[in-house]
Amino acid sequence: MTTELVEGDRVELTIGAPAHGGHCVARIGGEHGQVVFVRHTLPGERVTAEITELHKGWLRADAVTVHEASPDRVEPPCPWSGPDLCGGCDLQHVAPDAQLDWKTEVVTSLLTRMAGLSDDKIKSLGVRVQPLPGGPLGWRSRVRYAVDAMDRPGLLKHRSHEVVPVDRCRIAHPALQSLDVTARTWPEASAIEVVASTGGDVVVQARATADSVGDSLLDEGYGTSPEGTPEVREVAAGREWQVRADGFWQIHPAAADTLVNAVLELLDPKPGETSWDLYGGAGLFAAALSARTSARTIVVESSPGGVVAARRNLADLPGVEVVAAKVDVAFTRRRIAGPVDLVVLDPPRTGAGGKVVRALVEAAPRAIAYVACDPAALARDLKTFAGLGWEVAELRAFDCFPMTQHVECVALVVPA
Numbered sequence: 001m002t003t004e005l006v007e008g009d010r011v012e013l014t015i016g017a018p019a020h021g022g023h024c025v026a027r028i029g030g031e032h033g034q035v036v037f038v039r040h041t042l043p044g045e046r047v048t049a050e051i052t053e054l055h056k057g058w059l060r061a062d063a064v065t066v067h068e069a070s071p072d073r074v075e076p077p078c079p080w081s082g083p084d085l086c087g088g089c090d091l092q093h094v095a096p097d098a099q100l101d102w103k104t105e106v107v108t109s110l111l112t113r114m115a116g117l118s119d120d121k122i123k124s125l126g127v128r129v130q131p132l133p134g135g136p137l138g139w140r141s142r143v144r145y146a147v148d149a150m151d152r153p154g155l156l157k158h159r160s161h162e163v164v165p166v167d168r169c170r171i172a173h174p175a176l177q178s179l180d181v182t183a184r185t186w187p188e189a190s191a192i193e194v195v196a197s198t199g200g201d202v203v204v205q206a207r208a209t210a211d212s213v214g215d216s217l218l219d220e221g222y223g224t225s226p227e228g229t230p231e232v233r234e235v236a237a238g239r240e241w242q243v244r245a246d247g248f249w250q251i252h253p254a255a256a257d258t259l260v261n262a263v264l265e266l267l268d269p270k271p272g273e274t275s276w277d278l279y280g281g282a283g284l285f286a287a288a289l290s291a292r293t294s295a296r297t298i299v300v301e302s303s304p305g306g307v308v309a310a311r312r313n314l315a316d317l318p319g320v321e322v323v324a325a326k327v328d329v330a331f332t333r334r335r336i337a338g339p340v341d342l343v344v345l346d347p348p349r350t351g352a353g354g355k356v357v358r359a360l361v362e363a364a365p366r367a368i369a370y371v372a373c374d375p376a377a378l379a380r381d382l383k384t385f386a387g388l389g390w391e392v393a394e395l396r397a398f399d400c401f402p403m404t405q406h407v408e409c410v411a412l413v414v415p416a
Contacts, residue, residue, distance in 0.1 A: 007051055010064070013038060015045045018102045020110060020376050022090030022405030023060075036061050039158065040083055040093055042070035050083065053159075060159075072098035077137060078170040080155070086166060087158025090405040096136050100399060103129040103407045107375045107397055114379035116386065129397040129407055132254040136402035139252050140171045145192040151185040153192050171403050173253070175202050195245045198253050199233025203245040236260065237288045241313050247305045248281050255400040259410060260288045262396045263344055263369040266412040269293045273341035273366070276300065278327050278356075283310035283320070285344040285371075290317045298336055302326045327352070331359040338363035345370045351377030357384045368413040378409055391416040 005011070013026040015038060024041050026049070027033040035058040038049050046068040049061035062083035066073070076082065076092035091099050108127050111117045117125075132139075145153035148163035155164055168177045175196040181204060186192060189206040196202050234241040234249055236256035243249055250256045263285055269275065269292040277286035280299035290297045299310050299322045307324040314320045323335050327347075330336050343365045345352055351374065352360075360368060368390075372378035375397075382392055394412040401407070 005051055005054065005059070007054060009051045010048050011036075011051070011061070012067075013047055013049050013061075015041045015043055015047060015063075017043055017109070018106055020106050020405075026061075028059075034059065038063055039090065041066070042073055042094060042098075044068075045070050045073070072101075080164060080166045084157065086155040086164045087160065088155050088169070089171060089403040092403050096131075096402070099136070099402065100129045100131060103399060103405070104397070106405075107407060107409065110375045110379040111382070111395075114376060115382040115392075117382075117392070125392070125395045127395055127397055129399050131399050131402070132252055132258055134252075134254060137170050138172070138174050138177070139254075139402060140169065140176075141173045141196045141198070141253055142249075142251050143169055143172050143176055143194050145181060145194070147186050147189050147191060151187045151189075153182050153184075153186055179204060193246060195232055197232035197249075198235045198256075199240060201232040201245075203230050203232055205229065205245060237284060238291075239287055239313075241282055241284075241309070243282050243309050243313075244305050247309060248303070250400070252400045255398070255408070256284055258398055258400070259371060259408065260284060262398070262410040263371065264288055264292065266394055266396070266410060267342050267344075267367055267369050269342055271295070274339070275342040275344070276336060276340050276365075277344045277346075278352075279346045279348065280310060280322075280344075281306045281346070283314045283322065285346065285369075286310070286320055287314060287317060289342065289344070290314075290320050293342075295319060296321070298323060298340075300325060300327050300330050300336060328355050328359070331356065338365075340365045342366060343368040347372075347377070347381075349374045349377060351381050353381070354384050357381055358388065361385070361388045361390060364415075366414070370409075370411040370413055372409045372411065373406065375407060375409055378411060382411065382413070385413055386416075389416050390414065 016025045019025050023037040023039045026036045026038050038061045041063040047063040048065040050064050051061050053060035072095045074095045080086040081092040146163045152165040154166050173196040176194045191207040193205045230245050231242050232245050237260045272295050273293045274296045275289040277299045280301045283299045286297045286299045297320045301307050310322045325335050392411045393414045396410045398408045
């Protein structure tokens, strides 16, 4: 039966557990049948799903009719959320508290399957995804709209470059929702970037040339842009920061302080301890560590915009050095070298990787705070740490991206 399926076919499924990626797992043909990753559904539901992608051994699908609904199902607050619509929010059909349960289950499952942690270890960590202040809507401070062939701005469908024109984004910051961006046409633009900073600045930028737009609501920051890009003020860690409007900054207004507080609580920096802030961006964690230690602190960042922001924003802190390099290159070329006491490791979604993990173990810090925007990448790196004699001692998880499948984790990694 399954070999005859084509895209667009519909099948009735009983839905299983949530999985990393914003979908649940179902099977065609019983317990050992073909795996289907189904969006817009919840565990225990019975649905009719439309096949959207065929792969060797597994399929993707969207739930188009719900025959038996979970008690955790709610009406999505956004009319643009659902099959064949905007792909930015994965969980608008899930009650807010149940979203936290969903993400907690995904994180613990990944730590078990990919990091190899035992059930007893998982229990001792007490992993529970915590909400941030402000609720599940109106939090997103940076949004990138794509522009379609009719010059209308909108958001992208899931795993697609097809633009869905929208009236407004419900998870966007109120200052962004009030703009007239989606009410206009943009004949000279391929994308519109809007920012509402924690310092009260609002910026709208039109991009004239197409680049890799990706899932516009899932990216955590923007890349380098032409000279003349405006700057915005951000407020975090007891300081005011100047960053380019298209530069990297945490998207949830409460995320920067939440993550800084978690890092400081887990590392417990002492006066005189040296530290590294790897993949440091504008130097958010470096500033917090330097304030506690008053000792040498090194930021390693490869983005030119991030390096400029870090050097300027940290210029008043004695003992802080910014190294412009990729982290793995900084190790191999000895741009940084031990001894070091504390490390903040905040890699991109792909994770740090074995080369960086091995270099950190060789440097032998007292403790590492691993800030992870992807729990699967975190689990892979924790597995590598474990093979080198290190372990995760504590783990915090935060819902920095409500309504989406994304979750931010901060793990304390120490010698076993």
